[in-house]
Every structure is written in C-alpha cells, then in structure tokens.
Amino acid sequence: MTDRAKAADDLTALVAQVRACRVCADSLPLGPRPVLHVSPTARLLIASQAPGTRVHETGISFNDASGDRLRGWLGMDRETFYDSRRIAILPMGLCYPGRMPKGGDRPPRPECAPLWREKLLACMPDVTLTLLVGSYAQAAVLGPGKVEDRVRDFRAYLPRYFPLPHPSWRTGAWERRNPWFTAEVLPALRAAIAPLLAPSRQVTTPQQHA
Numbered sequence: 001m002t003d004r005a006k007a008a009d010d011l012t013a014l015v016a017q018v019r020a021c022r023v024c025a026d027s028l029p030l031g032p033r034p035v036l037h038v039s040p041t042a043r044l045l046i047a048s049q050a051p052g053t054r055v056h057e058t059g060i061s062f063n064d065a066s067g068d069r070l071r072g073w074l075g076m077d078r079e080t081f082y083d084s085r086r087i088a089i090l091p092m093g094l095c096y097p098g099r100m101p102k103g104g105d106r107p108p109r110p111e112c113a114p115l116w117r118e119k120l121l122a123c124m125p126d127v128t129l130t131l132l133v134g135s136y137a138q139a140a141v142l143g144p145g146k147v148e149d150r151v152r153d154f155r156a157y158l159p160r161y162f163p164l165p166h167p168s169w170r171t172g173a174w175e176r177r178n179p180w181f182t183a184e185v186l187p188a189l190r191a192a193i194a195p196l197l198a199p200s201r202q203v204t205t206p207q208q209h210a
C-alpha cells in the first residue's frame with residue numbers, strides 16, 4: 001500500500017471515529033454533530049472556529065452569511081470552496097457549542113482540538129497553507145495576540161499561515177474602517193491560494209464530509 005493510500009485509509013477510519021464522538025455531548029445544546037470537510041489530497045486548510053446553528057442543521061461548513069463573506073474574500077465560488085480534494089475545512093471545535101447568555105456563540109469546546117486536530121492533520125500531508133480564520137484558530141496555532149495586528153502583519157506568517165478575521169456580519173463595518181484589508185490583504189490572499197487550487201491528483205477514497 002502506498003503512503004497516500006494509507007493516509008486515505010487512516011483518514012476514513014479517523015473520520016468515522018470523529019462522527020461517533022460524544023466526549024462533550026452533555027455540554028452541547030443541540031447534541032454532537034461534527035462538521036468537517038477533509039481529504040488526504042487537500043493542499044489548502046481553512047482553520048475556523050466552530051459551527052453555527054445553520055451549519056449544524058445542514059452539516060456544511062460556512063453554509064451561511066459568514067461563508068458568503070469568506071468566499072468573497074477568497075474570490076471563490078461554492079463549487080471550488082467545497083471541493084475537499086483541494087480544500088479542507090476544519091474548525092477548532094467540530095460541533096455547535098451553543099449561545100452565550102448575552103448573545104453570540106460560545107467558544108469552540110476546549111476538549112475538541114486536543115482530541116482530534118493533530119490526528120486529522122497527520123492524514124492530510126499535502127496541506128501547505130492554512131488560513132487561520134478568527135481569534136480561536138489564531139490563538140491555538142500562534143498563541144496570544146490581536147487579530148487585527150496579525151492580519152495587518154500577514155506577510156510575517158507566510159508561507160505556512162495566513163491570518164484572517166472571522167467573517168461575521170460585524171466584520172463588514174470593520175472592513176469599511178480598514179480599507180487596507182481590501183486593498184492589500186485580499187489581493188495577497190488570492191495570490192497565495194491560487195497555486196493550491198490546481199486540479200488535484202487522483203484520490204483513492206471519497207471526500208469526507210460530515
């Protein structure tokens with residue numbers, strides 16, 4: 001068996017374990033439903049926060065207004081965005097974590113990334129660039145720091161990482177106050193991902209969608 005075929009088998013088995021995970025079920029108001037899009041040939045990884053209610057309902061990451069904004073930043077249609085042979089989407093918390101008492105979603109469950117993240121990444125050896133979308137993904141990978149500072153300083157994290165704000169509705173006003181994001185960051189983002197979007201090699205297993 002080739003290394004690539006083994007990685008595909010390992011990933012299939014691992015995703016089955018993830019789907020069966022109930023580790024923090026008692027803390028999840030809608031129950032476990034891990035949402036992830038992975039494959040052994042993905043070259044671009046979108047490291048995000050956690051599913052919202054619409055993503056939980058549909059089982060499709062970024063299947064909401066935040067996703068529309070993110071796809072706009074990437075200059076990417078839905079077909080490309082959800083082609084997990086090329087693009088993996090892996091939130092820091094795989095299940096919807098619920099709402100805060102004063103509004104807004106709760107943070108990703110802290111149990112989740114230590115349990116699953118490194119194992120899943122080990123089965124995606126071709127990932128060369130990771131988009132760190134929002135504060136939780138950035139804190140987990142880069143440590144403490146301000147999102148805006150990191151986005152401004154995005155060149156310091158290339159070629160391995162590209163920090164981005166979370167594309168929530170609040171970010172629209174932030175974008176208008178910070179025109180450098182549209183003028184400088186987005187063209188660099190599109191240039192960084194373009195080489196990773198070429199048609200992928202043959203995959204030996206189906207894409208893994210939750």
Ligand code: SF4
Pocket residue numbers: 018021022023024025032033034093094095109111112113115
């Ligand atoms: S959030 Fe993560 S650890 Fe908790 S049940 Fe879902 S997959 Fe398991």
